[in-house]
Amino acid sequence: MPFPASAVSPPLHDGDQLAAVDIGSNSFHMVVARYTLGQLRVVDRLRETVRMADGLDGKGGISSAARQRGLECLARFGQRIRDIPSLRVRALATNTVRQLSSPQSFLVPAETALGHAIEVVSGREEARLIYLGVAHAQPPKSGQLRLVIDIGGGSTEFIIGRGFDQIERESLQVGCIASTRRFFPGGKISKKRWKDALTEIGAEFQQFAGLYRALGWQEALGSSGTHKAIGEICAAMKLTKGAITAEALPQLRDRLLQADHIDNIQLPGLSNDRRPIIAGGVLVLEAAFEALGIQRLMVSKAAMREGILYDMLGRGSDNDPRDASVASLTQRYGIDEVQAARVESTAMRLFEQVAESWALDDDDARQLGWAARLHEIGLAVAHSQYHVHGAYLIENSDIAGFSRQEQQVLAALVRTHRRGVPKAAFDALPDRLLLSARRKAALLRLSVLLHRAHDAQPIPKLEAIGNGDSLQLVISKKWIEARPLLRADLVSEPEDMAGLGVAFRPFVD
Numbered sequence: 268m269p270f271p272a273s274a275v276s277p278p279l280h281d282g283d284q285l286a287a288v289d290i291g292s293n294s295f296h297m298v299v300a301r302y303t304l305g306q307l308r309v310v311d312r313l314r315e316t317v318r319m320a321d322g323l324d325g326k327g328g329i330s331s332a333a334r335q336r337g338l339e340c341l342a343r344f345g346q347r348i349r350d351i352p353s354l355r356v357r358a359l360a361t362n363t364v365r366q367l368s369s370p371q372s373f374l375v376p377a378e379t380a381l382g383h384a385i386e387v388v389s390g391r392e393e394a395r396l397i398y399l400g401v402a403h404a405q406p407p408k409s410g411q412l413r414l415v416i417d418i419g420g421g422s423t424e425f426i427i428g429r430g431f432d433q434i435e436r437e438s439l440q441v442g443c444i445a446s447t448r449r450f451f452p453g454g455k456i457s458k459k460r461w462k463d464a465l466t467e468i469g470a471e472f473q474q475f476a477g478l479y480r481a482l483g484w485q486e487a488l489g490s491s492g493t494h495k496a497i498g499e500i501c502a503a504m505k506l507t508k509g510a511i512t513a514e515a516l517p518q519l520r521d522r523l524l525q526a527d528h529i530d531n532i533q534l535p536g537l538s539n540d541r542r543p544i545i546a547g548g549v550l551v552l553e554a555a556f557e558a559l560g561i562q563r564l565m566v567s568k569a570a571m572r573e574g575i576l577y578d579m580l581g582r583g584s585d586n587d588p589r590d591a592s593v594a595s596l597t598q599r600y601g602i603d604e605v606q607a608a609r610v611e612s613t614a615m616r617l618f619e620q621v622a623e624s625w626a627l628d629d630d631d632a633r634q635l636g637w638a639a640r641l642h643e644i645g646l647a648v649a650h651s652q653y654h655v656h657g658a659y660l661i662e663n664s665d666i667a668g669f670s671r672q673e674q675q676v677l678a679a680l681v682r683t684h685r686r687g688v689p690k691a692a693f694d695a696l697p698d699r700l701l702l703s704a705r706r707k708a709a710l711l712r713l714s715v716l717l718h719r720a721h722d723a724q725p726i727p728k729l730e731a732i733g734n735g736d737s738l739q740l741v742i743s744k745k746w747i748e749a750r751p752l753l754r755a756d757l758v759s760e761p762e763d764m765a766g767l768g769v770a771f772r773p774f775v776d
Contacts, residue, residue, distance in 0.1 A: 287575035288358035292320035292420030320444040327368025362421030386670035390438025394424035400574030418493040447547030472558035493548035503536030588668035600647040611639035614714040621733030638680035658682035688766025
């Protein structure tokens with residue numbers, strides 16, 4: 268595993284550096300911060316316009332030019348963070364990589380270029396991190412509701428929250444690059460095209476607009492470069508002093524539409540770098556203003572990259588958002604918490620005995636624990652094939668705090684915790700996670716098997732020995748002979764566990 272993921276950070280000390288890399292559809296960003304007296308102080312920022320979304324072909328592929336731009340940028344970022352430990356670096360990819368039919372074809376060379384693991388996050392997880400970054404940069408007033416909008420290159424996120432907590436999160440496939448390409452093919456713009464596009468995007472926003480309007484908010488903030496650029500244009504046109512208002516936006520749009528082609532757009536304060544995609548950004552924002560009834564939007568300097576940093580602080584403390592998400596799933600699906608605790612306790616007992624020989628770390632322990640807590644989640648659907656149902660629920664749910672790869676690991680563990688192991692069970696995982704996932708699956712299988720009878724009595728003797736791809740289990744002869752069904756299961760388990768690439772041998776003392 269050459270690039271270990273930074274899922275669980277060890278305790279921070281004064282002077283430690285952290286880095287967050289945001290692999291966006293329009294720009295790549297990196298923020299490096301130093302931990303000092305319990306606070307994060309930004310020491311460096313890097314941003315490059317990459318326009319990865321420009322290379323999407325609509326069929327899950329990406330052009331070699333866009334791919335190369337991304338890899339070259341990541342190589343430059345990698346030089347800056349070469350000396351920062353991998354556990355202090357978190358790199359997240361968003362909409363463009365989510366749309367690839369084969370993400371690993373980009374992620375594998377991208378991780379090599381950056382020198383660190385890269386995770387893919389869902390749109391709603393992206394929204395959570397955006398809100399977290401904005402909330403820390405501009406602390407909200409006590410008790411007030413806040414609307415945060417982030418118009419990226421490929422998607423737009425909408426979040427309503429109070430304090431540092433999100434109440435509602437949405438992510439739609441409309442961004443400044445995607446919308447420019449979709450509604451203004453060939454670069455041609457006109458009032459009719461604009462009106463038709465506004466109607467179409469507005470219809471997409473209606474799926475959540477009613478709920479958002481009902482909740483309401485006391486202030487609205489726009490995150491990302493699109494909002495910053497539009498705010499600067501409004502200020503340069505002397506329409507506002509940097510905010511974006513319901514009165515200013517139509518005037519900006521009318522000025523933009525004086526051009527008949529994107530290349531001819533002339534707006535004060537508009538950079539050449541932003542010109543090719545400003546039409547899509549203004550279009551999405553106008554649709555949002557109309558659908559949600561926004562009157563005034565302030566511009567925030569923070570975005571997902573800052574949220575990643577603060578999320579890393581949470582992951583390295585007792586406030587890991589993933590623990591809360593697992594607890595929420597446990598409640599939502601009525602999981603037997605007593606049985607889950609038994610399985611988790613035994614899994615951790617086995618884990619501690621093989622962790623060193625199997626090169627498993629703290630992150631592996633935490634993932635195994637979550638899988639143990641959730642292994643029966645599929646019973647909420649049906650008892651038959653409940654491990655299959657459970658894997659589907661975990662992989663396809665929006666689980667706050669988890670990246671796609673993390674959910675795929677959990678899904679694979681739940682899928683393989685009983686019965687035969689299908690050949691495709693681990694296909695979604697990158698190679699760097701494959702070996703540890705298979706070994707964690709073996710430990711979970713044994714833990715579930717040992718507690719199949721839901722027996723509350725402790726297991727008197729239990730020793731696991733991991734050596735390469737082999738696993739031995741030593742248990743009390745007296746104890747196992749009193750449980751003939753379990754003994755039969757253990758005898759047949761080596762054949763099933765072979766599908767994990769683990770040679771299992773049950774022994775009795």
